[in-house]
Amino acid sequence: MKIFTAAQIHELDNYTIEHEPVKSIDLMERAAKALTRAIMDEWTDRTPVVVFAGPGNNGGDALAVARMLAENHYQVSVYLFNIHDKLSEDCAANKERLVYAKKVSHFTEITLNFDPPELTPETLVVDGLFGSGINKPLSGGFASLVRYINQSPAKVVSIDMPSGLMCEDNTYNVRQNIIRADLTLTLQQKKLSMMLTDCQQYLGRLRVLDIRLSPDYIRDTEVSCRIQEETDLIPCVRHRGDFVHKGTMGHALIIAGSYGMSGAAILATRACLRSGAGKVTVHTPKRNYGIMQVAVPEAVLQMDREETYFSDSVESQDYDALAIGPGLGQSENSAIALIGQIRRTQCPIVVDADGLNMLANHQAWMQQLPLGIIMTPHPKEFDRLVGVTSSSDYERLTKARQLAEHLQGYVLLKGHYSALCKPDGHIVFNSTGNSGMATAGSGDVLTGIIAGLLARGYDQATACQLGMYLHGLAGDLAVRDLGKESLIASDIINYLPKAFLRLED
Numbered sequence: 479m480k481i482f483t484a485a486q487i488h489e490l491d492n493y494t495i496e497h498e499p500v501k502s503i504d505l506m507e508r509a510a511k512a513l514t515r516a517i518m519d520e521w522t523d524r525t526p527v528v529v530f531a532g533p534g535n536n537g538g539d540a541l542a543v544a545r546m547l548a549e550n551h552y553q554v555s556v557y558l559f560n561i562h563d564k565l566s567e568d569c570a571a572n573k574e575r576l577v578y579a580k581k582v583s584h585f586t587e588i589t590l591n592f593d594p595p596e597l598t599p600e601t602l603v604v605d606g607l608f609g610s611g612i613n614k615p616l617s618g619g620f621a622s623l624v625r626y627i628n629q630s631p632a633k634v635v636s637i638d639m640p641s642g643l644m645c646e647d648n649t650y651n652v653r654q655n656i657i658r659a660d661l662t663l664t665l666q667q668k669k670l671s672m673m674l675t676d677c678q679q680y681l682g683r684l685r686v687l688d689i690r691l692s693p694d695y696i697r698d699t700e701v702s703c704r705i706q707e708e709t710d711l712i713p714c715v716r717h718r719g720d721f722v723h724k725g726t727m728g729h730a731l732i733i734a735g736s737y738g739m740s741g742a743a744i745l746a747t748r749a750c751l752r753s754g755a756g757k758v759t760v761h762t763p764k765r766n767y768g769i770m771q772v773a774v775p776e777a778v779l780q781m782d783r784e785e786t787y788f789s790d791s792v793e794s795q796d797y798d799a800l801a802i803g804p805g806l807g808q809s810e811n812s813a814i815a816l817i818g819q820i821r822r823t824q825c826p827i828v829v830d831a832d833g834l835n836m837l838a839n840h841q842a843w844m845q846q847l848p849l850g851i852i853m854t855p856h857p858k859e860f861d862r863l864v865g866v867t868s869s870s871d872y873e874r875l876t877k878a879r880q881l882a883e884h885l886q887g888y889v890l891l892k893g894h895y896s897a898l899c900k901p902d903g904h905i906v907f908n909s910t911g912n913s914g915m916a917t918a919g920s921g922d923v924l925t926g927i928i929a930g931l932l933a934r935g936y937d938q939a940t941a942c943q944l945g946m947y948l949h950g951l952a953g954d955l956a957v958r959d960l961g962k963e964s965l966i967a968s969d970i971i972n973y974l975p976k977a978f979l980r981l982e983d
């Protein structure tokens with residue numbers, strides 16, 4: 479699914495109106511029907527409904543929804559905010575239709591003062607104050623109303639956007655003046671802010687309603703952000719020829735695990751083996767020998783000369799991919815070995831965890847990273863890497879995109895919707911995965927998967943996209959059998975085969 483900017487959403491509406499063609503008031507009627515159906519799916523006609531409508535088209539949608547709910551025997555009270563005595567054309571038309579239909583039990587147009595109605599736990603508030611047309615934080619009477627709704631015990635359904643929330647950047651928004659919905663019914667496409675962790679508190683549950691906006695515009699319009707889906711990935715999946723052998727299926731090198739952190743090396747190595755690589759070699763401190771041999775008998779072990787930490791870079795010409803960092807520790811010796819390793823490695827590299835932390839501690843080394851490098855930070859690791867704590871997830875994402883462009887590499891910012899930032903400035907959000915995966919070691923598994931895919935011959939972009947998709951899908955399949963609370967990182971590895979099978983079928 480493409481993610482359009484607020485400006486593109488506006489264009490999409492206009493393009494649809496011109497080319498379908500459809501009158502803008504009829505398009506609003508279509509949107510309102512879809513919204514009304516979705517509301518009726520969730521709340522019965524015994525629910526008292528209070529509709530707050532703004533002066534723009536979001537308000538127009540809300541007035542049309544109010545009329546339709548009333549026609550379906552809901553008790554509906556409507557408050558239209560027209561403090562500047564200026565309604566959009568379609569909002570004004572829907573006000574006329576509402577008044578003419580005489581179905582709602584109460585209609586007030588607010589031009590000056592407003593006495594808010596009582597909102598009880600039984601009330602359903604329909605929030606149609608502002609949608610994608612918002613261009614500054616809410617203030618004054620609108621802000622007071624939002625706070626009144628948020629403090630009330632009523633349930634809230636937001637039309638298109640929780641009022642006050644911007645489509646993209648909410649860094650400087652006034653957070654208490656944004657509606658906190660229980661359900662957001664967004665029209666046609668998800669907006670960028672809906673993918674960000676710090677905006678989830680406003681959305682509640684999110685449903686996307688198809689209102690048949692122009693498929694031509696949607697297909698032909700270039701975007702910089704998209705959400706990847708299974709249908710995007712299936713064509714990328716490689717199938718094995720019958721006559722291949724382990725020598726042609728790629729050899730991955732994993733440098734991971736300091737003493738006491740052998741688990742990270744085990745998880746990354748096992749995940750790598752499960753991701754199609756023909757051979758996997760693990761380079762790890764001597765003291766990990768016994769445990770690694772038992773835990774991953776399929777891997778070749780290469781012992782560091784040190785007992786407890788990674789101390790020296792290794793020859794890498796025989797490998798097709800390198801993963802470095804999980805559980806590596808952050809000793810100064812390991813840091814020097816890390817940059818030495820990165821400098822001499824010719825094959826694609828994925829750096830994770832302590833590998834990233836050590837780069838963060840040696841900012842000058844950031845200039846020495848090879849083109850195409852992959853980094854897989856979680857938000858904290860990312861903030862350390864760029865040396866600042868971001869005040870919003872939008873800001874963090876923007877910095878991740880800038881870093882990918884600057885390095886001409888890949889920054890995979892992990893989260894509920896992990897975001898892959900590519901060298902050309904494009905961002906791909908992942909759609910699989912669940913909160914059961916918020917458990918130690920699941921990042922090591924992702925690193926192993928990406929290394930396996932790189933070794934198998936996928937290019938960096940595909941290895942990252944397919945890797946994050948398979949990782950999340952394995953987590954989703956595991957949760958069906960095991961539940962979220964008990965899921966551990968090894969379970970993700972155990973369900974990788976099923977995830978691959980699903981994409982291959």
Ligand SMILES: NC(=O)C1=CN([C@@H]2O[C@H](COP(=O)(O)OP(=O)(O)OC[C@H]3O[C@@H](n4cnc5c(N)ncnc54)[C@H](O)[C@@H]3O)[C@@H](O)[C@H]2O)[C@@H](O)CC1
Binds near residue numbers: 506533607613620
């Ligand atoms: N063209 C159409 O018929 C369609 C419109 N749709 C609806 O239209 C909405 C967008 O409508 P609009 O573009 O009219 O915009 P909104 O209704 O979101 O906002 C209306 C106007 O409010 C003003 N405004 C912005 N920020 C403000 C603030 N902080 N305080 C006070 N006023 C502020 C702006 O001048 C803006 O144009 C969508 O969210 C969706 O609900 C959908 O029904 C799809 C089809």
Ligand SMILES: Nc1ncnc2c1ncn2[C@@H]1O[C@H](COP(=O)(O)OP(=O)(O)O)[C@@H](O)[C@H]1O
Binds near residue numbers: 855856922923
């Ligand atoms: N709530 C969540 N929803 C979806 N995926 C999640 C969630 N929490 C964690 N994950 C995934 O699990 C992984 C966690 O990585 P990370 O934080 O590096 O873990 P660790 O350092 O313990 O290995 C990431 O790939 C992330 O996308």
Ligand SMILES: [K+]
Binds near residue numbers: 637638
């Ligand atoms: K709204």
